[in-house]
Amino acid sequence: MQYMASGWHWAHERMRADHHALIGLGVLVAGLTGMGSILFGAPFLTSAFDYFRLPVIGEFELATAMLFDIGVAFTVVGAVMLALAQLARVGQRAEKLETAIRPMDIDPSAENRPAPEGAA
Numbered sequence: 001m002q003y004m005a006s007g008w009h010w011a012h013e014r015m016r017a018d019h020h021a022l023i024g025l026g027v028l029v030a031g032l033t034g035m036g037s038i039l040f041g042a043p044f045l046t047s048a049f050d051y052f053r054l055p056v057i058g059e060f061e062l063a064t065a066m067l068f069d070i071g072v073a074f075t076v077v078g079a080v081m082l083a084l085a086q087l088a089r090v091g092q093r094a095e096k097l098e099t100a101i102r103p104m105d106i107d108p109s110a111e112n113r114p115a116p117e118g119a120a
Contacts, residue, residue: 011088019082026074033068 002011037046049063 012085017078017081019078019085022078023075023082026071026076026078028071029074030068030071033064033071036064 002014034045037048038044040048042048045068047063047065047068049061049065051059051061053059
């Protein structure tokens, strides 16, 4: 949202997380969660759960599937943020091109190419 509201430069300077690292962390967490079940003699990606008690919170259940879901969430959020950043960069390059022949022309050498058939 910040790319659209404030522009690419402003949002890029304030970016706190590396998208590639977030994707890698998510894949790593999801993969290690699946491999962890093998260490206990269960099939790959088998979920285990147990009940825990904390003094203030009380009794609650934790499952290994929650760790896998967190890994998937990190991967998806990182991939979406990376895609949005790439779209913002395309817009930035299009702004640098002073004269565009057709919408979305961002390649300066496109001026020398003939227009495709049916293009206005």
